[in-house]
Amino acid sequence: MKKRLFTPGPTPVPENVMLRMAAPIIHHRNPEFMEILTRVHEDLKYLFRTTQPVVVLSCSGTGGMEATISSLFKQGDKVITVNAGKFGERWGELVRIFTGNCVEEKVTWGSAIQPERLAELLKAHPDAKGVCLTHSETSTGTAADIQTLSALIREQSDALVLVDGITAVGAHEFHFDDWGVDICITGSQKGLMMPPGLALVAVSERAQDIIKGQSMTQYYLSLKHALKAHAGDDTPFTPAVSLVIGLDEALQMIKAEGIEHIWKRHESLADACRQGCNALGMKLFSNSPSFAVTPVWLPEGVKWSAFNKALKNSNGITVAAGQDDYKDKIFRISHLGFYDELDMLTVIGGIERALKEINFPFEIGAGVSAVQKAFLGN
Numbered sequence: 001m002k003k004r005l006f007t008p009g010p011t012p013v014p015e016n017v018m019l020r021m022a023a024p025i026i027h028h029r030n031p032e033f034m035e036i037l038t039r040v041h042e043d044l045k046y047l048f049r050t051t052q053p054v055v056v057l058s059c060s061g062t063g064g065m066e067a068t069i070s071s072l073f074k075q076g077d078k079v080i081t082v083n084a085g086k087f088g089e090r091w092g093e094l095v096r097i098f099t100g101n102c103v104e105e106k107v108t109w110g111s112a113i114q115p116e117r118l119a120e121l122l123k124a125h126p127d128a129k130g131v132c133l134t135h136s137e138t139s140t141g142t143a144a145d146i147q148t149l150s151a152l153i154r155e156q157s158d159a160l161v162l163v164d165g166i167t168a169v170g171a172h173e174f175h176f177d178d179w180g181v182d183i184c185i186t187g188s189q190k191g192l193m194m195p196p197g198l199a200l201v202a203v204s205e206r207a208q209d210i211i212k213g214q215s216m217t218q219y220y221l222s223l224k225h226a227l228k229a230h231a232g233d234d235t236p237f238t239p240a241v242s243l244v245i246g247l248d249e250a251l252q253m254i255k256a257e258g259i260e261h262i263w264k265r266h267e268s269l270a271d272a273c274r275q276g277c278n279a280l281g282m283k284l285f286s287n288s289p290s291f292a293v294t295p296v297w298l299p300e301g302v303k304w305s306a307f308n309k310a311l312k313n314s315n316g317i318t319v320a321a322g323q324d325d326y327k328d329k330i331f332r333i334s335h336l337g338f339y340d341e342l343d344m345l346t347v348i349g350g351i352e353r354a355l356k357e358i359n360f361p362f363e364i365g366a367g368v369s370a371v372q373k374a375f376l377g378n
């Protein structure tokens, strides 16, 4: 059976990217590789909409988050984190380890932090050295208004603006420079159509200055090391050579499609996916939906284990489960990265078949029809 991956990381990898990575390995000091890395550094600036360096770390996205917190802050530094789900919670866990001074703002799952609330926090904590945000909270499929939040932080404080863009970069409109963001992180296995293994971190000028002045608390996951090497289009340690080569291929695809078109495509796929779910009588979870992943309440009487088994075993489809309190309550359909309109028909069609198999009542074809109409009009 054909395997069909609809999870928000790892995401499907295009054949040309896999083929580039299958070529015999080359040495990382070889001019051929240096040329590729230089081009990757340049093209990452295009992706993040920045003129500032974007460093390539050999680790998953979380490694980029850890490098950020450990390189920018020292013991005692106060950092505000917004916890609106699993990944915002991770910011807080990292801050507590590296500075021991975390102001954590909890937000109900499925909602994003409101600017008025962030303004209150900034007022109450004028000594905060940074604010950690999540652009697309993958556990809840919820997008935050980073443009507005970043402008607010810039206006009201000197705190650095740190953005986990791991499922937002390549799905949501994002402008690192114009929005005044200081750090933005993504991971290779999300919107970049790559296997897991790389974290990409964009670093603003003022963040670079702070990092330079900081004593190092990490050796391997150090932005100080990474930035120094980046200035010579190099990496401090042996990079994940095959992944960097694959990333070069993926970035060529991204440039060929055009970043604005990619944002629009994700918005349109997300919209169609939501309409398909609605038409099947399923309720959506988020009140500020991400364009990367659509979380859906499991209909009453539908057990996650049976639904998932029917999706996987009879249809080859893997979607993501809910996390924490929402395990067995919601499921999440990803449309991040290498997806097109027919993929949305496939996943909604597969969901129809799985629901049918477990005897959930609905009108066959209602979801698929809604997806068709979303793309083709009535």
Ligand SMILES: *Cc1c(COP(=O)(O)O)cnc(C)c1O
Pocket: 008, 009, 060, 061, 062, 063, 087, 134, 136, 137, 138, 164, 165, 166, 167, 187, 196
């Ligand atoms: C996937 C993800 C992470 C963690 O990335 P890993 O690659 O699993 O380390 C962090 N934040 C968000 C929003 C994510 O989607």
